[in-house]
Amino acid sequence: MSAGWFRRRFLPGGPLPAPRPPRPRSSPVPYRRPRFLRGSGSGPGTADAPRRPDVRPVRSPARGRALPWNAGYAEIINAEKSEFNEDQAACGQLCIRRCEFGAEEDQEWLTSCPEEFLTGHYWALFDGHGGPAAAILAANTLHSCLRRQLEAVVEGMVATQPPMHLSGHSICPSDPQFVEEKGIRAEDLVIGALESAFQECDEVIGRELEASGQVGGCTALVAVSLQGKLYVANAGDSRAILVRKDEVRPLSSEFTPETERQRIQQLAFVYPELLAGEFTRLEFPRRLKGDDLGQKVLFRDHHMRGWSYKCVEKSDLKYPLIHGQGRQARLLGTLAVSRGLGDHQLKVLDTNIQLKPFLLSVPQVTVLDVDQLELQEEDVVVMATDGLWDVLSNEQVARLVRSFLPGNREDPHRFSELAQMLIHSTQGKDDGLTEEGQVSYDDISVFVIPLHSQGQRSSGH
Amino acid sequence: MSAGWFRRRFLPGGPLPAPRPPRPRSSPVPYRRPRFLRGSGSGPGTADAPRRPDVRPVRSPARGRALPWNAGYAEIINAEKSEFNEDQAACGQLCIRRCEFGAEEDQEWLTSCPEEFLTGHYWALFDGHGGPAAAILAANTLHSCLRRQLEAVVEGMVATQPPMHLSGHSICPSDPQFVEEKGIRAEDLVIGALESAFQECDEVIGRELEASGQVGGCTALVAVSLQGKLYVANAGDSRAILVRKDEVRPLSSEFTPETERQRIQQLAFVYPELLAGEFTRLEFPRRLKGDDLGQKVLFRDHHMRGWSYKCVEKSDLKYPLIHGQGRQARLLGTLAVSRGLGDHQLKVLDTNIQLKPFLLSVPQVTVLDVDQLELQEEDVVVMATDGLWDVLSNEQVARLVRSFLPGNREDPHRFSELAQMLIHSTQGKDDGLTEEGQVSYDDISVFVIPLHSQGQRSSGH
Numbered sequence: 004m005s006a007g008w009f010r011r012r013f014l015p016g017g018p019l020p021a022p023r024p025p026r027p028r029s030s031p032v033p034y035r036r037p038r039f040l041r042g043s044g045s046g047p048g049t050a051d052a053p054r055r056p057d058v059r060p061v062r063s064p065a066r067g068r069a070l071p072w073n074a075g076y077a078e079i080i081n082a083e084k085s086e087f088n089e090d091q092a093a094c095g096q097l098c099i100r101r102c103e104f105g106a107e108e109d110q111e112w113l114t115s116c117p118e119e120f121l122t123g124h125y126w127a128l129f130d131g132h133g134g135p136a137a138a139i140l141a142a143n144t145l146h147s148c149l150r151r152q153l154e155a156v157v158e159g160m161v162a163t164q165p166p167m168h169l170s171g172h173s174i175c176p177s178d179p180q181f182v183e184e185k186g187i188r189a190e191d192l193v194i195g196a197l198e199s200a201f202q203e204c205d206e207v208i209g210r211e212l213e214a215s216g217q218v219g220g221c222t223a224l225v226a227v228s229l230q231g232k233l234y235v236a237n238a239g240d241s242r243a244i245l246v247r248k249d250e251v252r253p254l255s256s257e258f259t260p261e262t263e264r265q266r267i268q269q270l271a272f273v274y275p276e277l278l279a280g281e282f283t284r285l286e287f288p289r290r291l292k293g294d295d296l297g298q299k300v301l302f303r304d305h306h307m308r309g310w311s312y313k314c315v316e317k318s319d320l321k322y323p324l325i326h327g328q329g330r331q332a333r334l335l336g337t338l339a340v341s342r343g344l345g346d347h348q349l350k351v352l353d354t355n356i357q358l359k360p361f362l363l364s365v366p367q368v369t370v371l372d373v374d375q376l377e378l379q380e381e382d383v384v385v386m387a388t389d390g391l392w393d394v395l396s397n398e399q400v401a402r403l404v405r406s407f408l409p410g411n412r413e414d415p416h417r418f419s420e421l422a423q424m425l426i427h428s429t430q431g432k433d434d435g436l437t438e439e440g441q442v443s444y445d446d447i448s449v450f451v452i453p454l455h456s457q458g459q460r461s462s463g464h
Numbered sequence: 465m466s467a468g469w470f471r472r473r474f475l476p477g478g479p480l481p482a483p484r485p486p487r488p489r490s491s492p493v494p495y496r497r498p499r500f501l502r503g504s505g506s507g508p509g510t511a512d513a514p515r516r517p518d519v520r521p522v523r524s525p526a527r528g529r530a531l532p533w534n535a536g537y538a539e540i541i542n543a544e545k546s547e548f549n550e551d552q553a554a555c556g557q558l559c560i561r562r563c564e565f566g567a568e569e570d571q572e573w574l575t576s577c578p579e580e581f582l583t584g585h586y587w588a589l590f591d592g593h594g595g596p597a598a599a600i601l602a603a604n605t606l607h608s609c610l611r612r613q614l615e616a617v618v619e620g621m622v623a624t625q626p627p628m629h630l631s632g633h634s635i636c637p638s639d640p641q642f643v644e645e646k647g648i649r650a651e652d653l654v655i656g657a658l659e660s661a662f663q664e665c666d667e668v669i670g671r672e673l674e675a676s677g678q679v680g681g682c683t684a685l686v687a688v689s690l691q692g693k694l695y696v697a698n699a700g701d702s703r704a705i706l707v708r709k710d711e712v713r714p715l716s717s718e719f720t721p722e723t724e725r726q727r728i729q730q731l732a733f734v735y736p737e738l739l740a741g742e743f744t745r746l747e748f749p750r751r752l753k754g755d756d757l758g759q760k761v762l763f764r765d766h767h768m769r770g771w772s773y774k775c776v777e778k779s780d781l782k783y784p785l786i787h788g789q790g791r792q793a794r795l796l797g798t799l800a801v802s803r804g805l806g807d808h809q810l811k812v813l814d815t816n817i818q819l820k821p822f823l824l825s826v827p828q829v830t831v832l833d834v835d836q837l838e839l840q841e842e843d844v845v846v847m848a849t850d851g852l853w854d855v856l857s858n859e860q861v862a863r864l865v866r867s868f869l870p871g872n873r874e875d876p877h878r879f880s881e882l883a884q885m886l887i888h889s890t891q892g893k894d895d896g897l898t899e900e901g902q903v904s905y906d907d908i909s910v911f912v913i914p915l916h917s918q919g920q921r922s923s924g925h
Contacts, residue, residue: 152772155772155773156772156773159762159773165762165771167749167750167761167762168756168759168760168761169759169760169761169773170759170760174753174755174756174759175750175753177750178749178750181749181750181789182749182762184749184789184790185749185789187749187762187771190770191770191771192770192771192772193770194768194769194770194771195764195768195769195770195771195772196770196772197770198767198768198769198770199768199772202767273734273735274734288628288639288642288643288645288646288648289628289636289638289639289642292635292636294635295629295635298629298630298631298635299629299630299631300628300629300630301620301626301627301628301643301648303656306659306663306824306826307655307656307659307660307826308655308656308659308828308829309651309652309653309654309655309656309657309658309659309829310626310648310652310653310655310656311613311616311617311653311656311657311660312616312617312620312630328645328646329645363767365767365768367769368769368770
């Protein structure tokens, strides 16, 4: 396995180049072959994504450059929906340097990965909205933020137990006891690094978009393999699942105005001025009308998981903070997700009401202890943007995985073929897999990551 | 089963009578026999609890008045800990009237329970701090708040699906469709009623304590059986578990400064003035000292589930918003719980910093569909204040339940005996049940509620 690395220092700096126009298409493209990484330093991506010198793929002897662990990747750009592809992806090897305390700011970065580095792998999907700019920036930036955050704590990550003081200058003899009582483990440092990296990347995107006069936001779903564990960090409505022979396990939760209703209503309760008198914080089964005035209707407020009735007042007739159902649910009538990166400039149409205070950039991180699983050859993680999950359930995806992989063991590209097949299944073909008429009109990106034998591949420090 | 009812209108009104001094005791009492309800209108309680005319027990032919479903109850007052018993309990039958829309304010309350009423049962434990006043008020008040909240929505509760408009004056023909799409069921109205009742009770306690010049707060754990379901509402660190032959299922979660760290830190992040410059929002493994200045130490902030390192600044040396570990964890150095009733006047010692903005009165409600369980004769719910769970794990309690009940099927008081036995096990007897030296010095109250055949007993409307 050849070495890959992140070469440039964080940050790339400078304004974001304007996105290039999409390649001319003779006809709407139902799906595309997965975009393998070509040449040094490029990540999987689309024509309108700028070059990504920070991500280098592992080399696949069979077919030029391939994705880490020979993972599969496929994407679809739906020509009718948007001018540019709003899905972006990135993957590569993570090489984490061990820095001397206090000296990291002064050192030149090496361009190779000596053995003493901690190495891991990184896969990321970004689903943009309001244009592709934020997704492109995230695909260019997030791994650099993550590497930097991991390097800041790597000394603690490789210790048996993270030390209270990073430099090892323990002051209080019982420091290790305090750390143990809090149950702090090496994996908590990786979780913390992922959380901080998302926040940092969000700030970068905000600055870059403002400097270049562009707008937009994106969801982010990241999988990182490190020290025998797979970390899945999610902010938005993409999804990752583990598929094994007898098990389908969700590795992420979706963050939408519906799933985060109470947090969003709570903020509006604490800061009513965020709604500028234009919206009602309360949830009703439907938008109220003048005829409802004075009647007792179902409602719930920020502190309620259950429902109650209230007498309708005039202020209840305002547009609801969260409105609509399922895929149609919108925050402030504008946005379908409640976490993600970017959107710093996003306002409700024709008002000064900003969306950002209600959006979180912090992901939820789940940890899969891969070393503890008795892995089979067909055990995979499927990561995909929401377009796939709108049409296929976890169980349907698992059925496809289980029906495809065993018969294609000799095919070196079988995980890419599987990713394509999954996308194919969302295009309304009558294959008995999806309910009749279930077709996705969204951009879709899929990673299929084989877990088998990753323990040997993701060698430690 | 004879009828019981809540007779008085909400609220009892007037200032709270000053708690009476405890009965003289010749020696510290290791545990007491369960306090069965005596005479009409009294609930289980202690000597210092005022009379509770609102709670009436069901009649037990065998032994005067007994608890609903012949549930068992036992309590211990630890003489060394506090002058007054800070644990309080209440239980009885809930009779919910079906009110005509708009007319409920004008009607006299009946003193019997006609068949058309919805009936249920109610058990509640309150663990006070800063004196028994809040716990006594809660034991006197919460069931009235709950009954009132349930009566306000009972029309929706008995419908196949709660109507959008309580009075049935549907405006939009697709209203039922909206309600169905939101998945709103009758049980959501009970959950909403419990949530609102806790909030209302909290406001009552605040007003009553202020009027009587008293202080204090309490946790609240409530179980309500209604329409074939058992609702468990919890605000604080008491706990309820379901014990069956092959299953132990937690029915509540504890709310402490540790379990609600992110919510509490988030509030301090949004409103730093709540800390008045006296506390640091950040969490460290131990309180920092001057020697830590300038070093990189483990920390986490409101957005982090994981940990990271930060360079210690002077402001980090302040007392932490949440400090200590496990049972010693304190909010603002003062309080061991993060949800409950009361505490409106509570301030950090010698400061003007109030605890209340960080405390929530809203409970978490879990629903047990009793009608769907294939109940066995020994299936019980065990509710207890934190003193029990400090010493016994869920599994240990389950083991005691399973070892005691089958051999005592003929004993009509076996559930009370079991409650006593559970308390007995926390008093440091070397019975091999608890780890050596595990002794509780806390007030403890326990309900043991048998579920078998409750379906017939808790008859619907």
